[in-house]
Amino acid sequence: MQADQSDSSAVIRPRGEFHSLFSGTEGDVILGSKDGVLFRVHSYTLKTTSGWFRSMYSLPQRSPSPDQPTETIFVDEDSMTLEGLLKIICGLGLPKLDSYDVIEPILHAAEKYDMPGPMSVVQALLATPPLLSDPLRLYAITCRYGWHEDAMMASKATLTLNLHSPEHRSTLQKLGTDALLNLFALHRTRRETLRRRLDDPPFVNDSGDTSCSNCGSIVDYHTWRELKYVIIMEMDARPLGDTVCNSGLLEWPAARACWDAKCLNCDRVLYDKTLTMRVIRECIEQLPTTIDSRSSPLPPPYPAPIIARSTSEP
Numbered sequence: 666m667q668a669d670q671s672d673s674s675a676v677i678r679p680r681g682e683f684h685s686l687f688s689g690t691e692g693d694v695i696l697g698s699k700d701g702v703l704f705r706v707h708s709y710t711l712k713t714t715s716g717w718f719r720s721m722y723s724l725p726q727r728s729p730s731p732d733q734p735t736e737t738i739f740v741d742e743d744s745m746t747l748e749g750l751l752k753i754i755c756g757l758g759l760p761k762l763d764s765y766d767v768i769e770p771i772l773h774a775a776e777k778y779d780m781p782g783p784m785s786v787v788q789a790l791l792a793t794p795p796l797l798s799d800p801l802r803l804y805a806i807t808c809r810y811g812w813h814e815d816a817m818m819a820s821k822a823t824l825t826l827n828l829h830s831p832e833h834r835s836t837l838q839k840l841g842t843d844a845l846l847n848l849f850a851l852h853r854t855r856r857e858t859l860r861r862r863l864d865d866p867p868f869v870n871d872s873g874d875t876s877c878s879n880c881g882s883i884v885d886y887h888t889w890r891e892l893k894y895v896i897i898m899e900m901d902a903r904p905l906g907d908t909v910c911n912s913g914l915l916e917w918p919a920a921r922a923c924w925d926a927k928c929l930n931c932d933r934v935l936y937d938k939t940l941t942m943r944v945i946r947e948c949i950e951q952l953p954t955t956i957d958s959r960s961s962p963l964p965p966p967y968p969a970p971i972i973a974r975s976t977s978e979p
């Protein structure tokens with residue numbers, strides 16, 4: 666076969682050892698990995714599972730010579746990636762897909778060789794614990810391949826993270842602009858919606874003097890203002906809000922001060938702790954939990970087709 670000389674996969678590398686799963690004698694093509702491991706497979710399998718190989722085999726083929734009956738195609742992928750890809754398309758069971766260092770090269774190769782099978786296998790495993798444990802990287806992958814539903818699921822999982830933390834910078838830099846803005850919008854919307862809600866009844870707001878509900882004398886609600894500030898700062902660092910409801914409102918000094926505050930005139934407590942905590946929890950539960958992909962759609966997985974316009978259109 667005549668490989669495309671402009672493609673780096675055409676570089677001939679030294680012949681190495683066969684991979685044990687792909688060492689049979691029946692295959693009619695040998696794939697060589699970047700690190701020199703050989704994989705013997707059937708060209709029929711490649712043609713039926715890969716648009717790239719289907720196109721390649723549609724080109725005129727060189728007749729096999731007696732001294733070289735089987736052609737060898739060297740590719741850019743390392744043996745681990747090639748093994749994963751070939752195990753899936755040859756039906757030899759799933760490779761271990763439990764880390765981003767494994768799935769990212771497989772996805773990259775599957776996209777390059779136009780192999781929907783391996784792509785869909787990885788996509789089906791996105792919500793498994795090893796991948797879900799790094800939600801930001803999960804979000805980056807789902808956006809990269811235009812998997813909207815999965816991107817929404819991943820965006821929800823990022824709510825435990827502080828996007829402003831320097832440790833996330835390198836992952837955020839890999840996101841497209843829309844994906845990045847959508848994620849920041851989700852985190853900010855949760856904080857700002859809660860901030861506005863905490864000024865509405867039954868909460869006291871900052872507009873003018875407020876009187877004690879028991880004796881009518883003017884009271885100072887600064888302890889509530891301080892607790893609101895601490896709640897909003899916590900939502901900024903961890904937009905999920907679980908640390909507000911579960912421990913913050915019980916343990917923060919600002920919370921204790923709020924629940925202990927009394928009217929200086931009649932000595933009655935100013936805030937109903939049980940009601941306040943319940944309403945704050947309800948407010949947090951009503952906040953949006955995923956990116957809104959409808960308002961700012963993620964990029965399509967493949968270049969969008971150019972739609973031919975009819976001549977009747979303006």
Ligand SMILES: [Zn+2]
Binds near residue numbers: 882930931
């Ligand atoms: Zn009072």
